[in-house]
Amino acid sequence: MPLSDAACAARWAHERLAAAHAEFDPRLPIARSAAGEWTIVVDHGRCARLWADIERWALRVGLYEPGRDRGLVQAPMTELSAAVLPTASTDLVRAATMYWTVVVAFDDQVVETGRSPAPYAASVGPILLEGRLPAEPDRFHHAYLDVHRELVAAGAGPAMPEFTRQAVRALEGYVEESGWRRTGRLPVFAEYLRNGLSSAQMLPYMALQRLRPGLVPPDAPWPPQIAQLARLSCLVTRLENDLLGITRDDPDGGLNACWAAARDYGISPYEAAPAVLAARTAMRAEHDALLADIRRDPSQVACRAQAEAIGGWTDVCYAWFLSVARYRD
Numbered sequence: 367m368p369l370s371d372a373a374c375a376a377r378w379a380h381e382r383l384a385a386a387h388a389e390f391d392p393r394l395p396i397a398r399s400a401a402g403e404w405t406i407v408v409d410h411g412r413c414a415r416l417w418a419d420i421e422r423w424a425l426r427v428g429l430y431e432p433g434r435d436r437g438l439v440q441a442p443m444t445e446l447s448a449a450v451l452p453t454a455s456t457d458l459v460r461a462a463t464m465y466w467t468v469v470v471a472f473d474d475q476v477v478e479t480g481r482s483p484a485p486y487a488a489s490v491g492p493i494l495l496e497g498r499l500p501a502e503p504d505r506f507h508h509a510y511l512d513v514h515r516e517l518v519a520a521g522a523g524p525a526m527p528e529f530t531r532q533a534v535r536a537l538e539g540y541v542e543e544s545g546w547r548r549t550g551r552l553p554v555f556a557e558y559l560r561n562g563l564s565s566a567q568m569l570p571y572m573a574l575q576r577l578r579p580g581l582v583p584p585d586a587p588w589p590p591q592i593a594q595l596a597r598l599s600c601l602v603t604r605l606e607n608d609l610l611g612i613t614r615d616d617p618d619g620g621l622n623a624c625w626a627a628a629r630d631y632g633i634s635p636y637e638a639a640p641a642v643l644a645a646r647t648a649m650r651a652e653h654d655a656l657l658a659d660i661r662r663d664p665s666q667v668a669c670r671a672q673a674e675a676i677g678g679w680t681d682v683c684y685a686w687f688l689s690v691a692r693y694r695d
Contacts, residue, residue, distance in 0.1 A: 375635075477547075525577050
């Protein structure tokens with residue numbers, strides 16, 4: 367199939383990723399839908415009720431306006447939160463989903479519109495960690511404050527320093543991204559991957575995941591092999607998200623791995639999709655080999671539960687990508 371436009375590249379990527387995900391770990395909250403694609407298996411009724419609450423909150427705090435809430439309705443995230451935090455309380459799932467809802471609104475309304483995220487990179491840390499607003503807060507600041515309050519009320523206090531550190535790192539990545547957008551200079555692929563480690567927005571969630579008994583506590587450093595596994599999980603998920611989002615990113619010449627690879631190789635972003643898939647495949651192979659090594663090595667018993675918790679992220683996120691309109695339109 368000639369990869370001559372975004373629609374062709376998106377179809378090609380969808381087919382190749384489906385083949386790459388032909389099998390899944392039966393222990394994960396994943397099943398095959400009637401259409402033969404992966405879907406998340408959670409308490410859908412509970413998630414629907416939570417999402418209705420979060421939609422009302424997002425409108426009330428001003429993240430969206432009635433009739434101008436496409437970004438909100440296209441990507442309900444309670445099912446993803448419930449799947450990656452399977453032992454979490456309903457309150458923690460709600461609070462975590464509120465955070466991701468702010469992230470999507472911020473990405474769509476600040477980062478991708480050319481507004482500078484720099485003021486937020488400086489002001490959001492005190493909000494998330496201490497509940498301290500800046501002198502002139504806006505709707506995003508107030509939304510982050512609600513996230514702080516809900517997380518603390520849900521018992522996430524021990525994770526808040528690491529959660530905040532990773533959330534601020536993601537905002538700093540947005541500052542770098544805004545520079546690329548402002549100057550019109552696409553990053554090279556290596557720059558894009560370095561930035562994508564934080565912009566995947568998985569590391570704040572992994573901090574919350576570490577509240578589960580038996581995992582590495584959120585106030586303790588990760589062993590090197592666990593840090594590398596998390597890195598690979600974030601990057602594989604980032605690249606799969608980009609491949610599935612080619613059509614969505616095409617109108618604005620997107621900051622997407624395919625555009626970064628195209629700059630490296632002097633080809634169109636659509637023709638670059640196979641290169642991005644190849645990078646994803648190599649990283650996934652390294653991820654799976656590292657996970658297998660940790661499972662086999664008797665000296666890694668203390669790391670095993672943490673590795674298993676991280677190891678399912680990529681497949682669960684892929685199943686969620688397939689289930690929401692944000693990555694189908």
